Amino acid sequence: MKQNIKINKQRLMRDISMLMLTASSVTLIPSVTAQENAPMEEVIAVGIRHSLEAAVDAKRNEDRIVDAVVAEDIGKLPDNNVAEALQRVTGVSINRDFGVGSEVSIRGLKQNRVEINGRSTLGDGRNGINFQDFPADFLSKVEVIKSPTPEMIEGALGGTISLVTARPLDLNAPLATVSIQGEYADKADHWAPIFNTSFGDSWDLGSAGTFGAMASISYQDRTLSRDESLLQLAVGPVDFNNDGVIDDADAASNTPSGNYVYGREHTYNPHTERRERTAFNVALQWAPASGQGMFYVDLNATERSGDQEAFSILHIGGTPVTIPGETYEDSDGQLQNFLYEEVLPIQTSASNFRNTDSYSHAFGGEWNFTENLKISAEFATAESDTYEPKSEFRFRGIDQSLEGDGHIDANEWYVPVIFENSSSSAPVVDFTDGYVFTNQQNQAFRRYEDTRTYITNQEDAFRLDFEYTEPFDLEWVSAVKTGFRFTERDFEQNQRQFRLTNIYKNLLDSEGNPDIIWMEDIAALFPSAITTYHFNDAFEHTGTRGAYELAAISAFDVGLLQDQEATFNIVKQLLEGTNYAIEGDLDENLEYMESGFSAITEETSAFYLQANLDFGDVRAIIGGRYVKTDIESSAYQNVDGLYEIVTDGTSYDDFLPSVNVTWNLSEDTLLRFAAGKVMRRADFNELSPAYQFRDAYIAADRGNPELEPYRATQYDISAEHYWGEGNMLSAAVFYKDVASFLKTTSECANLPEIVRTLSNTDDYEKICLWNVDGPIQYADADTPIEEMGIETDFVTNGEQGKVQGFELGYQQSFDFLPGFWSGLGLSANYTYSDSEDPDGVPLEDISKDTFNAQLYYEYEGLGIRLAYTFRDRFLDNNDTKRVRPLGVSVGADPEDPTLGNDYREDLQQLDLSATYDIGDHITLVAHITNLTAEPTINTGANGTVFQIMETDRRYAFGLRARF
Numbered sequence: 001m002k003q004n005i006k007i008n009k010q011r012l013m014r015d016i017s018m019l020m021l022t023a024s025s026v027t028l029i030p031s032v033t034a035q036e037n038a039p040m041e042e043v044i045a046v047g048i049r050h051s052l053e054a055a056v057d058a059k060r061n062e063d064r065i066v067d068a069v070v071a072e073d074i075g076k077l078p079d080n081n082v083a084e085a086l087q088r089v090t091g092v093s094i095n096r097d098f099g100v101g102s103e104v105s106i107r108g109l110k111q112n113r114v115e116i117n118g119r120s121t122l123g124d125g126r127n128g129i130n131f132q133d134f135p136a137d138f139l140s141k142v143e144v145i146k147s148p149t150p151e152m153i154e155g156a157l158g159g160t161i162s163l164v165t166a167r168p169l170d171l172n173a174p175l176a177t178v179s180i181q182g183e184y185a186d187k188a189d190h191w192a193p194i195f196n197t198s199f200g201d202s203w204d205l206g207s208a209g210t211f212g213a214m215a216s217i218s219y220q221d222r223t224l225s226r227d228e229s230l231l232q233l234a235v236g237p238v239d240f241n242n243d244g245v246i247d248d249a250d251a252a253s254n255t256p257s258g259n260y261v262y263g264r265e266h267t268y269n270p271h272t273e274r275r276e277r278t279a280f281n282v283a284l285q286w287a288p289a290s291g292q293g294m295f296y297v298d299l300n301a302t303e304r305s306g307d308q309e310a311f312s313i314l315h316i317g318g319t320p321v322t323i324p325g326e327t328y329e330d331s332d333g334q335l336q337n338f339l340y341e342e343v344l345p346i347q348t349s350a351s352n353f354r355n356t357d358s359y360s361h362a363f364g365g366e367w368n369f370t371e372n373l374k375i376s377a378e379f380a381t382a383e384s385d386t387y388e389p390k391s392e393f394r395f396r397g398i399d400q401s402l403e404g405d406g407h408i409d410a411n412e413w414y415v416p417v418i419f420e421n422s423s424s425s426a427p428v429v430d431f432t433d434g435y436v437f438t439n440q441q442n443q444a445f446r447r448y449e450d451t452r453t454y455i456t457n458q459e460d461a462f463r464l465d466f467e468y469t470e471p472f473d474l475e476w477v478s479a480v481k482t483g484f485r486f487t488e489r490d491f492e493q494n495q496r497q498f499r500l501t502n503i504y505k506n507l508l509d510s511e512g513n514p515d516i517i518w519m520e521d522i523a524a525l526f527p528s529a530i531t532t533y534h535f536n537d538a539f540e541h542t543g544t545r546g547a548y549e550l551a552a553i554s555a556f557d558v559g560l561l562q563d564q565e566a567t568f569n570i571v572k573q574l575l576e577g578t579n580y581a582i583e584g585d586l587d588e589n590l591e592y593m594e595s596g597f598s599a600i601t602e603e604t605s606a607f608y609l610q611a612n613l614d615f616g617d618v619r620a621i622i623g624g625r626y627v628k629t630d631i632e633s634s635a636y637q638n639v640d641g642l643y644e645i646v647t648d649g650t651s652y653d654d655f656l657p658s659v660n661v662t663w664n665l666s667e668d669t670l671l672r673f674a675a676g677k678v679m680r681r682a683d684f685n686e687l688s689p690a691y692q693f694r695d696a697y698i699a700a701d702r703g704n705p706e707l708e709p710y711r712a713t714q715y716d717i718s719a720e721h722y723w724g725e726g727n728m729l730s731a732a733v734f735y736k737d738v739a740s741f742l743k744t745t746s747e748c749a750n751l752p753e754i755v756r757t758l759s760n761t762d763d764y765e766k767i768c769l770w771n772v773d774g775p776i777q778y779a780d781a782d783t784p785i786e787e788m789g790i791e792t793d794f795v796t797n798g799e800q801g802k803v804q805g806f807e808l809g810y811q812q813s814f815d816f817l818p819g820f821w822s823g824l825g826l827s828a829n830y831t832y833s834d835s836e837d838p839d840g841v842p843l844e845d846i847s848k849d850t851f852n853a854q855l856y857y858e859y860e861g862l863g864i865r866l867a868y869t870f871r872d873r874f875l876d877n878n879d880t881k882r883v884r885p886l887g888v889s890v891g892a893d894p895e896d897p898t899l900g901n902d903y904r905e906d907l908q909q910l911d912l913s914a915t916y917d918i919g920d921h922i923t924l925v926a927h928i929t930n931l932t933a934e935p936t937i938n939t940g941a942n943g944t945v946f947q948i949m950e951t952d953r954r955y956a957f958g959l960r961a962r963f
Contacts, residue, residue, distance in 0.1 A: 048856045048863050049813050049825055053726030056811060058141065063612075063619055064660050065147040065674055065716050065732065067091070067809075071140050082142060083131035084911075084929075086161070089144050090730070090809045090829035093850050093871045098224040098273055099930055099951030102132050106144060107734060108803055108833040108846030108874075109158030111680045111710055116163040117298060118153075119380040120487075121360050122457045126155075126683040129384070133302050133356060135218035137179065137196040138281045140166040146734070147674030147716050148658050150608035150623035151465065151481055157680035157710050157738070166200070168212025169285045169294070174201040175214070181925065181958025185224050187537060188272055188952055192222035202285075209288040216281040223274045224952055227539050229426045231946040232265035235885040238320050238335060240327070255333035261886065261944055262320050262335040263421050266429055268313040268550040270535050273353065275306040295365035303357050309558040310350040311533070313437055313550045315343040315417060315429075323418070332942050334421060337428075342414035345397040345436050347443070349555040350390070351562045358384040376465040376483075386455040391564060393556035395443040395519055396504055397436075413442040420546065423945050424937070426539040430547035437553040438532055444504040445517040448571050450564055450586070451497040453596065457684075461487040479612040481623075487604045491684045495596030498568070498589045500580060510577040517574055519554060526570055531557040541933035542950050594636035594643040595751070598688035600705075601632045602681075617664040624657040629681065633705030635689040648689075648705040654679045670720045680710040686742060686795050693754070693790070698766050699881065700749065700792045708797050712738040718807075730809040738801045743837075744879055745796060748776055748789040755788045766791075766881070793879065801843060805833035823859030828852065837878075841901065844878060847871035861917035868910050876904040876938055882947075883940035902946070905937040922961050929954040 051070050058068040067089045083101025087094045095103040095110075106112055114121050114128030121129035136142075143162040145152070152160060181194040195218070202212030238260045240250040251258035279302040287294045318340030327338045364378030397413035415436050420428040437443075465483035509515040523530035531554070538544070538551040561567050568586040575581050582589060610623035632649035658676030665671055685692065688703040718732035748768035767779040770789030779788055813825040831850040835843040842848075849872045856865040877900075884900035910931040916924045930953050938947035 048858050048865055049726065052811060052813075052825070052827060052856075056722065056726045056728045058143070059728070059730075060670070060720070060722055063621055063662050064145055064149060065672055065718055067144045067146075069142045081131060082134055082136045082139070082163070085136060086142060086144065087869050088827070088829075088852050088854060088867065090732075090807045090852075091146065091734075091831045091850075092144060093831075093845075093847060095845070096936075096951070097132065098226050098271075099954070100132055100224070102130060103127075104131065104161060105845050106146065106158035106161075107736070107805065107831070108835055108843065109736075110845050111157035113153065113156035113160045114163070115153065115160065116300065116360055117165060117362070118162070119360060119362050119378065120153075120382050120459050120461060121163070122358060122382045122384040122459060123356070124354075124384065124386050124455050124457065125685065126681065128161075129302070129358060129360075130356075132275075133277065133279075133304050133358065134163070135196060135216075135220075135277075135279050135302075137198070137218055138165055138216050138279070138300075140164055147660050147672075147714075148656070148676050148678060149621050149660060150610040150625040150656070150658060151483065152625075153485065154606065154625060154627050154654070154656060154678070155680055157678060157712055157736075165281060165283060165298070165300075166198075166214060167285055167296070168200050168202050168214040168283055169210065169287060171200055171202060171212065171214075175199065176963045177961065179925075179958065179960040181956045183222055183954055183956040185222065185952035185954050187225035187227070187540065187950070188223045189537075190223035192220070194222075194956065194958070195219045200283075207289050209286055212283075212285045214281075214283045218277070218279045220275070220277045223272065225273075226271045226952075227426075227535075227950045228267075228269040228271070229539070229948045230267040230269060230882070231263040231421065231427075232882050233261055233886055233940055233944055233946050234264045235259050235261055238262070238322070240322050242322055242324070252329055252333045252335075254329060254331055255942075259333075260320070260329065260335040261333050261940075261942070262338065263419060263427065263946070264318065264340075265314060265316045266419065266427065266550075268311075268429075268538070268548075270311050270538065272309040273306060274308075275304065278303045293365060293367035296363070298362045299359075300361065301357075301359040305355045306353050307562050308351050308353045310352065311553060311555060311558075312348040312350065313553055314346045314348075315340075315415075316346060317414070318343045318417075332944050334944050337418070337420040340417050340419060343417050344412050344414055345443070346395070346446075347437055347553055347555055348392055348394045349558050349561055350392045351558055352390040353388065355387045355389075356384060358382075372469045372471070374467045374469075376463075376467070378461075378463050380461045380463075381459070382461075383456070383458040386453075386457075388453040388455075389564065390449070390451045390453070391561045391567065392447065392449040393561055393567070394445075394447040395555075396446040397442055398444040398504060398516060400441050400516075400518060418547075421945060422545045422948075423943075424935070425542045426544040426548055426948060428544070428546035428548070429550050431549045435549050435552040437550065437555075440520040440523060440530065440554050441518065443519040443554070445519070445522065445574070446504050447499075447501045448503075448567075449497070449499045450568065450590070451495060451499070451593075452590070454494045456490070456492045458491075459487055459489045461485065476613055476615050477611060478614040481608075481610040481612070483608055485604075485606045487602075489600075489602040489604075491598075491600040491602075491688075493596065493598045493688070493690060495593040496590040497593050497596075498586065498591065500571070500575075503575075503580060506579070507575075508579040512579075515578065522556075522570075522574065525574070529557055529560055529570055530554060539948075539950050541953070542935045542948065595691045595754070597636050597645075598684075598690035598703075599634040600684055600687055603630045604628065619662045621660040622658070624655055626653065626655050627679070628653040629709070631681075631687065631705065633687050633689065633703075637689070646689075650706045650708070652708060654709070654711070668722045670722075672716070672718045672720070674714075674716040676714060678712050678714060680712075682707040682709060682742065682795070691749070691751070691754075691790075691792065698790065700751075700790050702749075702792055702794045704795055707742065707795065708740045710738060710742070711740050712736045725813065725815070727812045728809065730807070732807040734803075734805060734807070736803040738803065740797045742795045742797065744793050746776055746791055746793050748772070749792040751790045752786070754790055755785060801835065801837040803833060803835045803843065803846065805831060807831045820859050823857045823862075825856045825858070827854040827856075841878065842875050844875050847874040863915040865913045866910070867913070868908070870906070870908040872906050873903050875901055877902050883944075886940040886942055886944065901941050903939050903941070905939055907936065908932075908934055910934075921963055922959060924959050925957070927954075927956040929956075 054070040055068045081101045083094045094101045123129045141164040145160040177198045179196040183192045198216040200214035237246045252260045282299040284297040321339045360382040362380040366376040399413040402411045416432045418430040463485040469479045507515045535551040572582045606627045608625040613620040630651045634647040636643040637646045656677045661673045663671040686703045691700045693700045714736045720730040748770045750770040768791040809829040811827040815822045835846045851870045854867045879900035880902040883902045912928045914926045933953045936949040
């Protein structure tokens with residue numbers, strides 16, 4: 001069980017230095033002979049047009065349904081991010097984190113496999129490495145494989161994303177590249193360095209064969225910002241005419257129920273995150289002089305570290321009061337421009353960041369034992385170690401001027417606020433008392449938390465493959481392939497925590513009298529601990545409709561909060577002599593959290609048989625893959641008041657037949673058909689019975705170790721026409737019948753050790769009753785704490801669903817135009833996806849319409865590309881408690897599965913990149929990402945906005961050199 005993960009920067013930098021020294025020295029040795037291997041086109045492709053042409057050639061020459069992004073096409077895109085490059089591919093859409101591409105969906109499905117050179121990459125979960133963690137400059141090509149073959153590793157529901165690195169024996173000359181850029185993020189107002197370099201060469205060793213080596217290093221240190229406005233959408237009757245009686249005259253006219261929708265518990269979450277990433281890749285190859293085979297070693301590692309500055313500024317409570325002549329009902333039945341006479345200010349400063357140290361290494365080779373028989377073998381090992389520290393320091397509004405017991409609710413500090421929501425910008429939040437969150441007198445120390453989460457994800461894999469060409473002298477069978485693959489996967493999560501809650505309620509001084517620690521007291525004792533922040537650039541791109549008096553706050557200094565030991569010592573001193581007094585140091589007080597532990601062991605064994613057929617104009621790949629999976633999951637459970645590790649699991653096997661047929665209708669026109677069965681194992685958080693707490697610990701998620709995998713049967717038909725150099729027109733129709741869908745249900749868990757630490761047990765409508773049979777019921781003012789539980793979502797296997805649609809792709813260079821106009825070119829694609837889950841609801845993360853276009857110009861050393869991407873409204877989450885009450889407003893059945901649906905509105909982004917060649921070796925580069933600074937907006941089922949996020953517009957300038 002791993003108790004600590006340290007990011008060993010000195011060790012990593014030492015290894016990188018040695019690699020640079022080695023690579024630099026080997027490039028001084030001249031290459032004495034030409035390679036027997038053909039030069040790799042993807043490595044030598046230069047410029048926008050050539051890279052797009054190489055991508056079209058890769059698609060055309062495949063016997064599967066594949067799209068690709070090749071070499072410099074990735075390097076030229078903003079931020080050198082793999083996900084942002086792949087969003088240009090037909091059928092692909094992405095999600096972003098702080099405006100940076102992080103997740104890829106293929107035909108709307110995000111349950112995909114990400115591999116590098118045919119082996120696994122690992123992150124915190126099943127999907128593989130996070131695309132923010134992997135430098136795109138290491139890659140020669142990225143393939144999106146939509147139709148599987150038996151020899152491909154199982155585990156992709158949407159498709160397989162294959163990352164391909166350059167191999168040294170494929171080089172036709174010594175290689176040395178350097179890229180240096182500076183990136184400016186406008187909201188964060190920060191310049192960041194981006195550095196990448198690669199060295200490679202190969203040497204003829206005479207009778208000892210040929211040896212090649214490549215080494216690549218990437219470094220990035222950036223700071224990004226994000227503003228978030230978040231609402232709880234409430235539904236209920238409102239005394240619209242302020243006559244003291246709710247009657248028919250007060251009914252909303254735009255909802256079937258007559259109730260109004262109104263925003264409450266408005267939260268402003270400004271976040272700033274610093275990310276530092278260092279990565280290296282080493283490839284070594286040796287081929288004997290006989291040319292019978294090849295052996296290789298691939299080493300790849302990435303380190304991600306950083307910190308986050310986060311705030312949560314919240315007002316809760318209150319009943320809407322209309323303002324005569326100003327309050328109105330909008331078309332969605334939402335109450336606008338109204339007053340809350342009494343809301344309670346609450347604020348938090350926090351830091352939460354994912355530090356990851358990951359690697360993926362492999363040793364393997366292939367050998368031609370005869371002219372027809374080739375045997376390949378590989379051992380691969382991959383591991384991802386994540387350390388995620390989370391610190392919070394919270395205050396609650398208490399009126400210091402009131403007499404009596406400062407702990408009772410009657411002394412809470414209430415202030416009035418005028419509120420109006422917006423469909424495109426931050427809402428009006430106008431406190432009649434001004435910037436109330438800078439008032440240090442009426443803010444009481446409420447809670448302190450230090451939580452550390454440790455995740456280790458490790459896989460060892462061995463595969464053995466046999467290929468026999470032209471068997472049995474059958475001309476129409478070009479090859480028969482078979483092979484085995486065995487894996488062992490170990491996933492483990494641990495948590496340690498120190499947490500103090502309800503300090504403002506329960507604190508007693510040394511004489512046993514009620515006491516409160518005020519923010520101003522902390523500022524007096526520790527002047528550096530309290531800082532007043534002014535977010536003058538809040539929503540600077542999307543703007544605010546009016547007053548936004550959440551944009552200033554006095555809070556515990558986040559820079560100090562990130563120093564966990566220093567913050568703990570301050571808290572310890574503040575609580576000396578009280579009933580909350582702390583003994584010992586921080587490490588001694590970090591309690592091991594049994595509820596946060598999970599361990600999953602997974603073993604798989606696979607066998608496949610595949611035949612490659614060639615009938616001249618018709619080629620086919622047919623066969624099947626058999627996979628057996630054994631999963632064992634362990635977690636602590638409360639057994640008679642004591643925590644014990646309980647182990648459960650499941651076993652299943654799958655046969656995955658597939659067929660891929662390509663028909664050359666003519667020399668330039670192809671017709672393809674593919675069909676097959678695919679499977680995708682549930683993610684680790686879906687398998688783990690450990691509790692993942694959220695919403696200030698009054699709600700949680702947990703998994704189910706007995707889950708069956710996702711399974712689907714899919715069909716594809718595509719037509720492709722090619723002409724000229726890199727010109728293409730394509731169309732495809734796809735259908736996926738998805739079985740054993742995962743479905744989320746809720747239960748009320750009896751977790752007394754968590755309930756006892758809740759700081760908001762008076763938020764009754766969100767706290768469930770664990771001792772009630774049937775539908776979940778919630779607490780009220782008379783509910784004893786012993787009956788309160790934690791509403792917990794868990795997953796079960798559901799029924800069938802489907803995804804169907806079509807894709808259109810077009811690419812052409814206008815080189816037939818005269819003179820400088822011949823540098824124009826266009827690449828565009830459109831995808832339509834229609835989906836449905838077992839409840840008849842569209843699947844999460846699937847947009848019906850996705851469109852991408854790239855208009856480029858490249859002539860005499862100048863290259864310019866304008867890239868646009870669009871995806872329309874999609875289901876972001878099928879159960880979000882902040883919008884669940886909307887079911888009432890639209891007259892829904894309380895059991896309606898769409899009750900808590902929240903939707904992400906249309907997303908679009910415009911990126912601009914430019915290059916200019918200075919001679920044969922130096923290129924100036926410039927990028928602008930998110931040129932129009934588009935926001936991300938989430939709404940409820942009726943279109944009411946409850947979340948707006950705004951991220952940086954990013955500018956990058958620099959140069960690339962290639963020798």
